[in-house]
């Protein structure tokens with residue numbers, strides 16, 4: 709499956725100089741979207757994950773169907789201020805801005821093996837912060853899975869401690 713044909717590029721969005729990879733065409737092609745969910749579910753199984761963590765907001769689009777398909781628990785990593793109960797927090801600088809993300813303190817039991825799922829890795833800032841949230845709670849990162857990985861923005865270095873799987877690279 710060539711996912712590239714379902715991903716459009718929008719120059720200078722959301723800020724000048726960023727080539728934004730738009731996954732909305734992929735979402736509206738059920739064969740291609742289903743294929744992408746299946747590939748990430750296979751990754752979760754291969755890595756022996758006992759839990760799935762998805763990133764607010766686009767990461768939820770893949771994390772939720774993967775968790776449901778595999779009958780694994782799903783925990784949301786949310787942007788700051790959205791989780792109602794005590795949470796751990798990490799901040800990072802992404803491709804087009806600074807963000808703070810959070811995970812409920814009781815979302816991970818020590819020793820659990822977590823697959824983190826997002827749509828895109830660009831600088832790797834969000835994914836590394838998510839891995840640190842899992843580790844703050846005593847969990848182990850089984851791996852990181854994304855649909856799209858952008859090369860040359862430093863993600864390889866930031867995520868060198870973790871296995872990363874992507875379905876299409878640019």
Ligand SMILES: O=P(O)(O)OC[C@H]1O[C@H](OP(=O)(O)OP(=O)(O)O)[C@H](O)[C@@H]1O
Pocket residue numbers: 763764765766767801802803804807826827828829830831832833834835
């Ligand atoms: O590797 P990085 O440079 O950190 O960039 C990747 C992150 O940026 C995007 O999220 P965004 O903050 O745009 O949120 P959204 O999912 O709500 O659109 C994307 O969904 C990743 O989470």
Ligand SMILES: Nc1ncnc2[nH]cnc12
Pocket residue numbers: 726727728729730802803804828829830831858
């Ligand atoms: N270039 C990009 N396209 C889509 N999502 C992104 N998140 C961070 N950088 C991105």
